[in-house]
Amino acid sequence: MIPDLGLLSLSGALALAILLSIVPLAGIYCRRALLIRYAAPLSYGVCLLITLSISFLGYSFATDDFSVMYVAQHSNSQLPLFFKVAAVWGGHEGSMLFWLFSLSIWTALVAALRSRMDRQINSTVLAILGLIMVGFCLFILLYSNPFERVFPAPMEGRDLNPMLQDIGLIFHPPLLYLGYVGFAVNFAFAIAALLSGRMDAAVAYWSRPWALAAWICLTAGIILGSWWAYYELGWGGWWFWDPVENASLMPWLSGTALLHALIVTEQRGTFSYWSLLLSIFTFALSLLGTFIVRSGVLTSVHAFAVDPDRGIMLLLLLGVAIVGALTLFALRANTQSAVARFSLFSREALLLMANVLLSVATLIVLIGTFYPMLFTALGLGSISVGAPYFNSTFVPPVLLILMVMGLSPLSRWKSMASGQIKWLAALALLALIAGGTAALMFERFYPMVAVALVLSVWVIVSNLTFVRHLSLRRLGVLLAHCGVAVTAIGITLSSYYSTETGVKMGPGSESTLSGYQFHYDETRLLIGPNYTAEQAVIRVTREGKEVTLLMPERRHYTVRTMLMSEPGISWNLLADLYVVMGEKVDKQNYALRFHYKPFIRWVWGGGLLMVLGGGCSLWSKRSSKKNNAGMCQHNEVTS
Amino acid sequence: MNRLKLFLPLILVLFMGIALYFGLKQDPHQLGLTQQDKPMPVFVAEDLLLRNKTFSQQDFIGHITVLNVWASWCPSCKLEFPFLKTLRERPEFKLYGLNYRDNRPAAQEVLNKLGNPYLRSVYDPNGKLALELGVYGTPETYLIDSQGVIRYRYSGELNQEVWQKEFQPKIEVLQSMASGGSS
Numbered sequence: 001m002i003p004d005l006g007l008l009s010l011s012g013a014l015a016l017a018i019l020l021s022i023v024p025l026a027g028i029y030c031r032r033a034l035l036i037r038y039a040a041p042l043s044y045g046v047c048l049l050i051t052l053s054i055s056f057l058g059y060s061f062a063t064d065d066f067s068v069m070y071v072a073q074h075s076n077s078q079l080p081l082f083f084k085v086a087a088v089w090g091g092h093e094g095s096m097l098f099w100l101f102s103l104s105i106w107t108a109l110v111a112a113l114r115s116r117m118d119r120q121i122n123s124t125v126l127a128i129l130g131l132i133m134v135g136f137c138l139f140i141l142l143y144s145n146p147f148e149r150v151f152p153a154p155m156e157g158r159d160l161n162p163m164l165q166d167i168g169l170i171f172h173p174p175l176l177y178l179g180y181v182g183f184a185v186n187f188a189f190a191i192a193a194l195l196s197g198r199m200d201a202a203v204a205y206w207s208r209p210w211a212l213a214a215w216i217c218l219t220a221g222i223i224l225g226s227w228w229a230y231y232e233l234g235w236g237g238w239w240f241w242d243p244v245e246n247a248s249l250m251p252w253l254s255g256t257a258l259l260h261a262l263i264v265t266e267q268r269g270t271f272s273y274w275s276l277l278l279s280i281f282t283f284a285l286s287l288l289g290t291f292i293v294r295s296g297v298l299t300s301v302h303a304f305a306v307d308p309d310r311g312i313m314l315l316l317l318l319g320v321a322i323v324g325a326l327t328l329f330a331l332r333a334n335t336q337s338a339v340a341r342f343s344l345f346s347r348e349a350l351l352l353m354a355n356v357l358l359s360v361a362t363l364i365v366l367i368g369t370f371y372p373m374l375f376t377a378l379g380l381g382s383i384s385v386g387a388p389y390f391n392s393t394f395v396p397p398v399l400l401i402l403m404v405m406g407l408s409p410l411s412r413w414k415s416m417a418s419g420q421i422k423w424l425a426a427l428a429l430l431a432l433i434a435g436g437t438a439a440l441m442f443e444r445f446y447p448m449v450a451v452a453l454v455l456s457v458w459v460i461v462s463n464l465t466f467v468r469h470l471s472l473r474r475l476g477v478l479l480a481h482c483g484v485a486v487t488a489i490g491i492t493l494s495s496y497y498s499t500e501t502g503v504k505m506g507p508g509s510e511s512t513l514s515g516y517q518f519h520y521d522e523t524r525l526l527i528g529p530n531y532t533a534e535q536a537v538i539r540v541t542r543e544g545k546e547v548t549l550l551m552p553e554r555r556h557y558t559v560r561t562m563l564m565s566e567p568g569i570s571w572n573l574l575a576d577l578y579v580v581m582g583e584k585v586d587k588q589n590y591a592l593r594f595h596y597k598p599f600i601r602w603v604w605g606g607g608l609l610m611v612l613g614g615g616c617s618l619w620s621k622r623s624s625k626k627n628n629a630g631m632c633q634h635n636e637v638t639s
Numbered sequence: 640m641n642r643l644k645l646f647l648p649l650i651l652v653l654f655m656g657i658a659l660y661f662g663l664k665q666d667p668h669q670l671g672l673t674q675q676d677k678p679m680p681v682f683v684a685e686d687l688l689l690r691n692k693t694f695s696q697q698d699f700i701g702h703i704t705v706l707n708v709w710a711s712w713c714p715s716c717k718l719e720f721p722f723l724k725t726l727r728e729r730p731e732f733k734l735y736g737l738n739y740r741d742n743r744p745a746a747q748e749v750l751n752k753l754g755n756p757y758l759r760s761v762y763d764p765n766g767k768l769a770l771e772l773g774v775y776g777t778p779e780t781y782l783i784d785s786q787g788v789i790r791y792r793y794s795g796e797l798n799q800e801v802w803q804k805e806f807q808p809k810i811e812v813l814q815s816m817a818s819g820g821s822s
Binding site: 277284315318319322323326327329330331333370387388501502583593 | 645
């Protein structure tokens with residue numbers, strides 16, 4: 001009964017979404033104000049019905065309704081309630097419904113915050129979002145129905161993949177999806193701008209907070225994902241240039257470029273090509289990400305269900321969206337060149353450089369992810385790329401981006417203020433000394449480490465000059481840019497100075513790594529809710545003093561007969577000690593793997609700073625709305 | 640700006656989309672069988688572990704070979720190791736490794752840590768041999784008959800299931816052909 005209601009509300013949502021995609025546009029075309037006004041209530045209606053639908057699915061999970069095939073495949077009566085709810089987005093069908101759910105939330109928010117926007121633009125945006133929802137509703141109903149029944153209902157479910165039974169799972173995919181889907185709003189703004197023939201400061205002003213909000217979610221989702229991979233998968237790593245990881249990195253890079261392009265369009269009225277194209281491509285890359293993860297087109301360590309039919313349909317959705325948008329762009333974009341002039345060292349020029357570099361970085365990741373496949377598909381034979389390709393091609397643009405980021409706080413619109421050169425030179429010298437000294441303090445010297453450290457310090461010291469006259473907006477920029485530098489430091493140091501060793505150990509034995517002694521005290525047996533586990537208790541000492549206890553586990557999940565390793569981790573700001581419990585070698589001993597990972601926390605700490613910085617910017621945007629409302633009205637009058 | 644230039648993004652995207660469509664129609668594990676039924680390319684390479692020994696196409700003649708492409712930077716390759724070790728002692732073929740775009744210490748470190756499943760490994764730091772074989776991504780596994788002719792290629796992680804479905808029957812056919820030929 002309940003699952004049928006879920007399907008019913010989803011069908012209702014489809015009907016309302018169809019209306020939403022037609023009525024406001026028809027209203028604009030026939031100049032009927034009443035029809036245009038329908039956009040907001042219809043958006044709320046779609047959101048309500050989709051929320052109901054996903055709640056019904058959650059209820060089916062909570063009550064162990066195994067007559068629903070999706071529930072039977074991803075849950076189990078023994079699974080803790082917390083994970084039952086998270087299992088809603090643990091598989092293909094549910095995660096597509098969650099995708100739609102996020103889109104409906106964003107749509108309802110755009111409708112709710114319409115009072116500050118031009119009504120016609122707002123209604124067009126809602127109609128475009130409605131159209132995207134129609135596509136996804138149809139896809140879910142026809143190709144990926146999470147409410148499909150199975151007769152007879154099995155007595156017990158297959159359980160959730162143990163890899164996904166973790167707090168990281170509860171928040172990683174939803175945040176990622178909120179980020180992916182949030183860029184749909186900017187896409188809709190770009191289409192609305194093209195349809196109405198205006199891509200001006202006002203549209204950029206309305207569009208930017210949405211890009212910022214989506215970017216914050218995406219950043220948080222990526223950090224959480226990499227942290228989750230680090231502590232849950234037991235590989236001791238956090239980024240492998242895996243296609244699925246690249247799938248979230250690409251929209252992040254182009255989304256970052258979009259944020260910066262919108263600043264210029266908003267403040268100076270130029271760069272509208274960049275803003276439009278980046279809006280379109282960021283959303284396209286988000287869809288491509290969904291497509292990569294959900295179609296099985298690329299083999300990946302992330303094992304998801306392979307279903308070419310679904311892949312084709314997702315590709316079709318992607319194709320319609322991007323071909324439609326780019327055709328519109330080609331036909332409607334304003335061909336008059338911008339009047340604004342700026343010099344080589346102005347803020348505009350730096351932002352242009354940043355955009356070019358971020359776009360190049362996006363393209364590098366895109367090529368690395370798809371090149372091998374394209375090559376084969378075009379019948380040119382085959383060729384391979386892998387981590388070596390990414391490491392050698394991705395690093396140079398990133399270093400250049402750091403260089404530009406260090407210049408940005410001292411730049412001014414139109415032209416560089418005189419007197420800044422002395423400041424620049426002083427800061428550069430400071431960075432050179434501090435970064436160089438830091439690089440020399442490590443046991444081995446690598447030129448690459450020195451370059452990365454100097455540039456990161458350069459970004460931090462030059463951003464700290466903001467402190468002199470700090471506003472909330474500047475604090476946002478400061479935090480986000482320093483976050484990038486902190487992450488860069490973490491990535492560099494952890495990848496150059498990590499060490500690891502593998503040893504056979506049992507109760508009573510000892511081992512050493514990077515100055516730490518590991519004493520294996522005992523093996524404990526534990527019983528969890530749906531697994532049993534062996535846990536090693538390892539005492540760590542340094543120069544005779546006890547430092548910490550590491551307790552890695554090997555879990556046996558009974559329903560899926562799967563073995564999972566839970567690493568033991570002891571962390572602080574400077575380094576992590578990480579141990580994974582491997583196979584049982586004989587009666588007493590296990591194969592253990594110890595890792596020493598310096599500065600690894602900085603990778604995620606920097607990400608957190610970026611999220612905080614984004615939050616500050618969003619907040620400052622909100623509080624400055626009153627001041628800027630006048631400006632927007634002014635723009636509407638002039639346009 | 641010339642309006643024609645504004646069509647450029649659309650054209651590029653269309654081109655990519657068409658290629659993507661054809662990519663999707665293929666089984667991701669059976670990509671690019673261009674090398675199938677061709678002999679091993681002529682090559683000379685170093686042995687990964689024994690620096691003074693060299694490897695060449697001659698080493699693939701006289702026995703069936705399973706050639707597994709791997710690298711220390713490739714996480715899925717390491718996932719394969721436990722299964723590969725179960726293959727090491729089989730008498731019907733020799734399990735060789737092709738160490739791809741790697742550096743020697745890192746690769747040796749992995750073998751020391753995880754245990755070496757290969758009888759020998761070709762050291763291919765610049766991907767020269769891999770390019771000629773048409774390696775698409777790691778891990779990848781080739782089945783080579785006793786005349787040194789490539790008979791099958793699989794892209795992706797090897798496990799028991801894949802082995803029994805894809806490799807076992809083909810090896811049995813190669814074996815019966817070899818024994819039929821000799822008798």
